[in-house]
Amino acid sequence: MTQGACPSCGASVEFSAGSAQVVVCGHCQTMVARVGAELEDHGKVARIVETDSPLRLGLEGRVNGTSYQIVGHLQKDHGAGPWDEWYVEMSDGRTGWLSESEGAFHLLSDAGVEEGLELENLHPGDRLRLRNRPLVVEERGHGRVVAAEGQLPSDVDPQADSYYVDATGPRGLFVTLDFGTRDRDPEVFLGQRLELKQLGIPAGEMRPRVRKVQLQQARCTNCNGPLELRAPDQTLRVACPYCGALMSVAQGKLAFLKLLQKPELPAALQLGQKGTLDGTEWICIGYQERSCVVEGTRYPWMEYLLYHPARGFTWLMESNGHWVFLTPLAAGDANVVPQVSAHHGGRRYKAFQSVTAVTDAVVGEFYWKVFQGEKARATEYVAPPYSVNEDATDNEVTYTHGEYLSPETVRDAFKLKEPLPRPRGIAPSQPNLRRESMMRTLRWSAVWLLGLFVLAGVLHARALNARVLDLQVTLPRTATPGTPEAMHFSEPFELQRAGNMRAQIHMSQALNNAWVGVQGDLVNQDTQDVVSFYEEVSYYHGRDSDGSWSEGGQSGSVFLSSLPKGTYVLRTTTSFDPALKLAGPQLGPVVSYQVVLTHDTPNESWFILSLVLLLVIPALSFFFSHGFETERWKESNL
Template sequence: MTQGACPSCGASVEFTVGSAQVVVCGHCQTMVARTGVDLESHGRVARVVETDSPLRLGLEGRVNSSAYQIVGHLQKDHGAGPWDEWYVEMADGRTGWLSESEGAFHLLFDAGVEEGLELDALHPGDRLRLRNRPLVIEERGHGRVVAAEGQLPSDVDSSQDAYYVDATGPRGLFVTLDFGTRDRDPEVFLGQRLELSQLGIPANDLRPRVRKATLQQARCTQCNGPLELRAPDQTMRVACPYCGALLDVSKGKLSFLKLLQKPDLPADLSLGMKGTLDGVEWILIGYQERSCVVEGTRYPWLEYLLYHPTRGFTWLMESNGHWVFLKPLAAGDADVVPQSSAYYEGRRYKAFQSVTAVTDAVVGEFYWQVFQGETAHATEYVAPPYSVNEDATDNEVTYTHGEYLTPEQVQAAFKLKEPLPEPRGISPSQPNTRRKKLMETLVWTGIWVVALLALSAFLHARALNAQVLDMLVQVPPGASSGTPATMHFSEPFEITRAGNVRVEVAVANALDNAWVGVQGDLVNQQTQDVVSFYEEISYYHGRDSDGSWSEGGNQGSVFLSTVPAGKYVLRTTTSYDPNLGLQVANRGGIGYRVRLTHDTVNESWLVIALVLLLLAPGLSLIGSTGFETERWKESNLQ
C-alpha cells in the first residue's frame, strides 16, 4: 500500500491495489499518479454525478465463490446520459471491471490484445469466433470518461472518444472489445452477465437508489399536464399522454423536443398499471405503436414497456388481440441461421418474417432516446408458443425471447375487470390448439384400436371355425335354369352350437360374360325351420374406348347370422345366364363347390369400426393442417 499527500491540495491519498496507477483525490478531484515512490498530479477530472446505481466505492461482494471489493469508479457518456463502470479487486489479486447497463451488470477481466481485428469489420449481428469462443456482436458504440473517483489502473482523458464493441456468447459469456482511439487491435475483456442478486453484496450494503424527486411529479412543458414518472432514474425520454409532446429527461429536467403523432391503435393497458408475469410484478411505464409495410399493406401493433427495479425492462406486445411476453435474450445464447432458423434451449425456431419496423407513436417513459420514425430491421423466428425476435439497427442488435399469452392470461396478470378483445386471425407464435386436439384424438383412437384388436383376437380364439360341409354340385346338361331339375340336397350335418355360418361358393368352370346364381336353404331336420341365402357369381370382360376391362370372378361368399344348433340339410337350386345354355349342353352341365364353415369370425365389423374410428383423427388432421396453412400464408420468408 502506498500513502501520500495530494500534490494539489495536500489531502491524504493512498493506493491499496497493486495494479492501480492513479487515484482520484476525494477533495479536489486531482488524478494523482505514482511514478516509483513519487506522487504527481495528472490534471483534474469531474466529480461523479448521482445515478441510479446501487453500487458505491468500498462495497464487498462475492461472485462464483471469489470475493472482491470495489476500489474505483468511472462514469462514461456517449451523449445520451452517463453510465457507470466500477474497478474491482479480487481476493486472489486479479482486477476487473463491473459495468452497468439497463439494470444488468457485467463482470469483465482483461484478456490481452487481439491483434489484426479491425473496428470497421465488426457490425451488430455479425458472428465471429474469438479465442475459440463463438460470439455475436450486439452493440458497436463509443463514449468518453466524464467523471471518476477512487483508484484506477491508468490515467483518464475526458477529451478522448473511445470506441468499443460488445458481444455475447453461450451461457452468459460477455465480451467487450475496447478499441480506445484506435481502429484495430482492441483490448479484450472477457466476463459474464450478472443480475444484482448475483453480485453477492448484502442487500443492506447497497446504496439506496437515487430518486429524481423533481421528475416524479413533473408537468409537461407544453400543455402543463401532470407527468408521473415511474422510473425517473432510468428514463431518458417521456412522451406526454395528453398532448403528444416528446420530452428529454437525460439532463435531470424536462426539455421539449417535438410534438408526436398520437397512436392510432387503442391501448388496452394504461400507464401505471401493474401486472404479474414470470413471477414478477411489473409496472407499465410506456408504450409505442410500431408498424411495417408488406406488399403495400400496413400492419400496426403496440409494444408495452414494463419495468421492475431489479429485473430492469421487458416488453409485452399486442397485435390484433394476440399477446406476446418478450424477455431480453443475449444474442450469443441463440444460434441463428439468418432468415432461416434459430436454435435456443434445444428448440428449433423457424424463420417467419423479416420486415422494417417503424416507430409511429410513443406514450410514456423510455430508457433510450426514442423518436418518431425510428426504424429497425425486425426478424421473427417461431416455435409456437415461443419465438426468438431480432431487432437490428446500424449500431445495435437486440434479441428477445417471446411467449404467447392469451387475452385471459393478460387479463388475469393485470387484474382487469373487463375482458380483452378476442384475437383476430392467427399470430405467428400462436399455439395450434387444433394440433393438441389432434394428438388427444390420436391417443384415444390408438386406445380404441388396441381394444378392437384385442376383442377381435378374443373372438378368434373363442370361435370354433369348424367346416361342417364341403359339397360338390353338378347341374345336369339338360336342366333348365331355376327348375327342380337343378335342385341338389347335401348329406345331413350338425351345427353344435348357435353361431354364424360362412358360405363359400366356387364355380368349377370358368365363366365368360355370364353369371350363375345359387339359392341355398339350410333345413333344420327337427324343426323344419329354413335359413336361406342367395349368392350370385359372375364374370364379364370386354374392351371400350378406355381399353380392356373386366369385373367379377369365379367365386363368392356370404355370412349367415346366428344359426340355431341342430342337424341340417343344405338344399341348393341353381339358376344361370341363358347364354350359358349352349355351354352347359356342350360341357356336361354346370359344376360348383359349396363349403360351410360354422362359428367363424366375420371381420367386416372390425373394418367398419376401424374406418369409423379413423374419421375423427382424419378430421382433426385436416383442421390442424388448415391452421398451419393459414399461419404460414402470412410469412414472407417461406
Template structure:
C-alpha cells in the first residue's frame, strides 16, 4: 500500500490496489498519480453524480468462487445520459471493469490489443470473427469521462472522446473494443453479462436506490396530473398519459421536454397492470405506438413495456389482435443469414419481413431517452409460434426472441375483465392450428390404416378362395344371339358355405371390332332361386389422324355378393355382335367361364382406403392454404 498527501490540497490519499496508477483525491477531486516514490497532481475531475446504481466504492463480492473489491469508479456520458464503470481488483491478482448501463452489468477483463481492426468497418449487426470467436456487433458509440473517484489503472482525461464497439457471442460472451480517439488499434475487453444477483454482493451492502422517493409520486410538469412511476430507478423518460407531455427523468426529477401526439390505437393493457408471463409477474410501465408504411399504406401496432425488478425489461407487442411476448436476446446467441434465415437454439427461422419502424407516440415510463419519430430497421424471422426480431439503427442493434400468444392467454395473464379483440388476418409467427390438425389427422389415419390392413389380412386368411367351376362354352355358328340356341348349362357344383362368387370370362374366340356378352345365371337346384350376372367383352381398334388406337380386351370379371350355400348349375346365354356371323372364319363363339367361391373382394378395401385418405388430403389443403395466406404478406420471400 502507498500512502501520501495530495499534492493539491494536502489531504491523505492512499493506493491499496496494486494495479492502480492514479487515485482521485476525495477532498479536492485532484487526479493523483504515482511518479516513482513521489505523487503528482494531474488536474482535477468532477465528482460523480447520484445515479440509480446500487454499487459503491469498497463493496466486496464473489464470482465463480473468486472474491473481488470495487476500488475505482468512472462515470461516462455519450450525450444520452451517464453510465457507470467500476474498476475491479480480484483476489487472484486479476483486474477488470464492471460496466453498468440500463440495469445490466458486464464484467470484463483486459484481453490486450487487437491489430488490424478499423472502427469505420464495424457496424451494428455486422458479424466478425475475433480470436476464433464468432461475434455480432450490437453497438458502436463514444463517450467522455465526466466524473471519477477511487483508484484507477491509468490517467483520466475528461477532454478525450473515446470510441467503443460492443459485440456479443455465443453462450453469453460479451466483448468491448476500446478504440480511444478512433486512430488506434483497439484494446479488447472480454467478459460476460451478469444479473445483479450474480455479482455475489450481500443484499444488505448494496446502496439504496437514490431516485425512488423523489419520483414515485411525481406530477406532470405540464398538466400537474399524478404520475405513479413503477420503475423510477430505471426510468429516463416519462410520457404523461393525460396530456402527452414528454419529460426527462434522468436527474432524479421531472423536466418538461415537449408535447407528444397521443397514440391512435387504444391500449388494452392499462399502465400499472400486473401480469404473469414466463413464470414472472411483470408490471406494465409504458407503451409506444409504432408503425411502418408499405406501398403508401400505414400499418400501426402497439408495444407494451413490461418491468420486473430482477428480470429488467421486456416487451409485449399487439398487432391486429395478435400478441407476441418478446424477450431480450444477445445478438451473438443467434446465427443470422441476413434477410434469409436465423438459427437459434436448434431451430431455423425463415426471413419474413423487413420494414422501417417509426415511433409515433409514447405513454408511460421508458428506460431510454425515447422520442417521437425514432426510426429503426425492423426485420423478423419466423418459426411459428416463435420469432427472432432485429431492430437496427445506425449505432445500435438489438435482438428479441418472440413467442406468439392468443388474446385469451394475455387476458388470463393480466386478469383483464374485458374480452380482447379477436385476431384479424394471419400474423407472421401465428401457429398454424390447421397444421396441428393435419398432424392429428395423419396419426389417426395411420391407426385406421393399420386396422384396415389387419382386417384385410384376416379376411384373406379366412377366405376359402376355392375354384368351383371351370367351364368351356362353345356356341355353334348357327346360333342366334341371345336366344335359347346360344344357351349352355354346366354340370352341378357345390358352394360349401355362404360367400361371394367371382365370375371370370375369358374369350377363346378372337374379337376384331366386335363384342360378346355373357348372361350368367346361378340356379340353386334345391330352391330354384337364381343369382345372375352379365359381363360384356369387346375389342375395337383402328387408325385416325392421331395414329393407331385400340380399346377393350378379351377378359372380364364380376363379383357376386353373398350367395347362399347349396348345389348350383350355371346357365349361360351368349349375345354377340350380329356382324360376327358374316366373317368367313367364324367357327362359333368360344369362351371360358371360371367361378371362384369365397374369394376376397378388394373393392371394399379400395373404397375404404380412398375414404380414409380424404380427411388427410382435405386437412393438408387447409393447412397449406393457411401458409399461403401467411406468406402473401412477406416482403422477403
C-alpha cells in the first residue's frame, strides 16, 4: 500500500491495489500517478455523474469461485450517453473490468495483446477465431473517458477517442478488443455476461438505485404534456405520446429534437402497462411502428419495448394480430449461415425472410438514439414456434430469440379488458396446429391399423376356408338359355357351421367375344330356404385405331352373406350369348364351366374398405398440414 499527498491539493491519497498506477484524488479530481517513490500530477478528470448503477467502489464479489474487489471507476461516452466500467482486482492476481450496459453486466479479465488483428477488418456480423475460440462481432464503436474515480491501471486521456470491438462466443463468452487510439494489436479482455445476482455481491452492500426524480415527472418541451419516465437513467430518447415530439435525454434534462408522425397502427399496449411474461413482470415504456416494402407493398408492424430493472430490456412484437416475445440473444450463441439457416439450443432454424426495416414512428422512451427513418437489415430464421432474429446496421448487429404467443396469452399477461384482434394470415413462426393434429391422427391411425391387421389375422386363423363343392357343368348343344335344359343340380353337401360362402365360376371352354351368366340357388333341404347369386363371365377383344384391346376374363367370383349350417343343394341356371352356338365347334358342348363353393372363407373386401377409410383420415390431415406450410412459405423471400 502506498500513501501520500495529492500534488495538486495536498489531500491524502492511497494506492491499495497493487496493480494500480493512477489514483483519482477525491477532493480535486487530479489524476495522481506513482512514478517510483514519487507521486506526480497527471491532469484532472471530471467527476462521476450519478447513474442508476448498483455498484460502488470497494464492493467485493465472487464469480466462478474467484473473489474480486472494485477499486476503480470510469465513465465513458460515445455521444449516446455514458456507461460505467469498474476496474477490479481478483484474488488470483488477475485484473479486469466489470462493465454494465442496458441492465447487463460483463466481467472481463485482461488477456494481453493480440498482435496482427486490425480494426478495419472487423465488422458487425463477422465471424473469427481468437485464441481457438469462435466469435461473432456484435458491435464496433468508440468512446471517450468523461469521468473517473478510484484507482486505475494507467492514465486516462479525456481528449482521446478510444475504439473497441465487442464479440460473443458460445456459452456466454464475451470478448472486448480494446484498440485504444490504435488501429491494430488490441488488448484482449475475456469474460462473460452476468445478471446482477450472479455478481456474488451481497444485496445489502450494493448501492440503492438512484432515480432521476426530475425525469420521472418531466413534461414535454413542446406541448408541456406530462411525461412519466420508467427507466430515466437508461433512457436516451423520449417521444411524446401527445404531440409526437422527439426529445433527447442528457444530464437529467429533456431537449427538443423534432416532431415525429404518430403511428398509423393502433397501440394494443399503453405506456406504463404491466404484464408478466417468462416469469417476470415487465412494464411497457415505449413502442415503435416499423415497416418494410416488398414488391411495392408496405407491411407495417408494432414493436413494444418492455423493461425490468434487473433483466433490462426486451421486446414484444405484433404483426397482423400475431405476437412474438423477443429476448436478447448473444450473437455467439447462434451459429448462423447467412440467409440459409441458424442453429441455436440444439434446434435448426430455416431462413424465412430478409428485409430492410424502417422506423416510421416512435412513442415513449428508448435506450438508444432512436430516430424516424432509422434503417436496419432484418433477417428472420424460423423453427415454429421459435425464431432467431438478426438486426444489422453498419456499427452493430443484434440477435433476439423469439417465441410465438397467441393473442389470448398476451391479453392474460397484461390483463387487458378487451380481446385483441384475431390473427390474419400465417406468421413466420406461427406453430402449425394442423401438424400437431396430424401427428395425433397418425398416432391413432397407427393404433387402429394395428388393430385392423390383428383382427384380420384372427379372422383368417378362425376361418374354415373349406371347399364344400366342386361342380362341373356342361350344357348340351341343344340347350336354350334359361330353360330346364340349361339347369343343373349338384349332389347334397353339408355345412358344419354358419358362415359366409364364396362362389367361383371358371370357364372350362374359353369365351371368345361372348358372355355366360350363371344364376345359382342354394337350397336348404331342411328349411327349403333359398339363397341366390348371379355371376356373369365375359371376354371381348379386338383392334382399333389405338391398337389391340381386351376386357373381361375367363372366371368370376361372388361372396354370399352368412349361411346357417345344414344340408344344401346347388341349382344352376345358365344364360349365354346365342352367338355361342354359331361360333362353337360343330361337335361337343357350347358351354362348359366349373363351380367351386368355398365355405367360411375370409372376405377381404371389408378389410380393404376399412384400410382405405383408415388411410383417408391421415391423408386429409397431412393435406391440411401441408397446405398450412405451403401458405406460410409463400411469404418467404429466401
